[in-house]
Amino acid sequence: MKISEKVRRRYMSVLAALLMVPCLNLMQTQAAARIDTEADCSLTVSVDIIRGADGSNEEYLEDFNQMHIPVSVYKVADVDATGQRYTPIEPFTGLDFADLNSDHKAESAAARWRELAEGAEKIRAEKLQAGEPLEAAGKAVLEKEEGSIEAARGTIKGLKPGMYLVAPEASYSPDYTVQYRFTPYLTALPGSEYALTGAGSDEWVYDVVIGLKPNAVPLYGRLNITKILREYNETLGPATFVFQVTGADENGITAYEEVVSLTFEAAGSDTVTLDGIPAGLTVTVTEVYSGASYTIEGSATDSALVWSGEAVSAGLSGEASVTFTNRYSGGNRGGYGVTNHFESDGEGGWIWENPTTAPEE
Secondary structure, eight states: OOOHHHHHHHHTOOOOOOOOOSSSSOTTTTTOOOOTTTSSSSEEEEOOOOSSSOOGGGGGGHHTTOEEEEEEEEEEEETTTTTTEEEEEOOTOOOOTTTTTTOOOOHHHHHHHHHHHHHHHHHHHHHHHHHOOOSEEEEEEEOOTTOSSSSEEEEEEEEOOOOOOOOOOOOOOTTTTTTEEOOOOEEESSSSSHHSSSSSSSOBBBBEEEOEEEEEEEOOEEEEEEEEEOOOOOGGGGGEEEEEEEEOOOOOOOEEEEEEEEEEEESEEEEEEEEEEEEEEEEEEEEEEOOOOOESOSSSSEEOOOOOOOHTTTTTOOEEEEEEEEOOSSSSBBBBOOOOOOESSSSOOEEEETSSSOOOO
């Protein structure tokens, strides 16, 4: 599995969600042409690749070039021939489009569109949860086209004029280290340059192109460390085994560190599980303490690649696991111990949590 430099950056910060202003921003009453309400429209949906130092998602281009993103559209309202009046249809009749074009301030208009889109998506989600999924007016799978500069795109044809809810499905990067979420929004068919910007041509465009803004959410996985103790000396008492865990990306940059231990009071096996490890990291586990009278069989170090829980559920791989085996070496010294834990105090210092220290009353 190829993990690029972007993996490390994903765990430093998460790409902020970007809500696009819908295709129909401010419908202008001056638009002279009338809509052919019986015409067929098409909607082409693509993934926007933002380039630039601020808010850039170009680092995810490699993912988008390989991904397949399902998108469904649902008709929310009919439109009259003027392109100004929208009448909601079932089950979206509770949405109010009456004041949609009353505010000519772009910021206020965008907020109103988000509110309507959220309302429409809530209705769709409630129907789905109730076991009454809505029938989509059209579907497409966004994918890389041969020779295209677009990361992924798809076209839905045969849509009648009206207002539509565009609902992309959350999708995973090919290595399942990131989930991409796309905020549902509303768009109008047909559209026009004048309707969108308040300037330019008022000719209605029946083949509309829109772009999705991705929100990248890092995924995490688990590591299982299993210790097998073949022999145990009861006279020596409990035996503790300590493990140093380090996770690094493909460039060898450390992005995760932890220390854990297992204590035995009899021969057998036991497992400690670490959660919340960034998916895509290679973890190296070293048994740094084996007790004074116990010897490890084989190497004291092992490594594993951490897959996200979603990748495991999809059957791509199992959880990352390593196993160490020890035997009694014939010594007469006990090997009990504790694992200290340190937490940042947020001011450049560290707080020591000593499990042997009783809390103050």
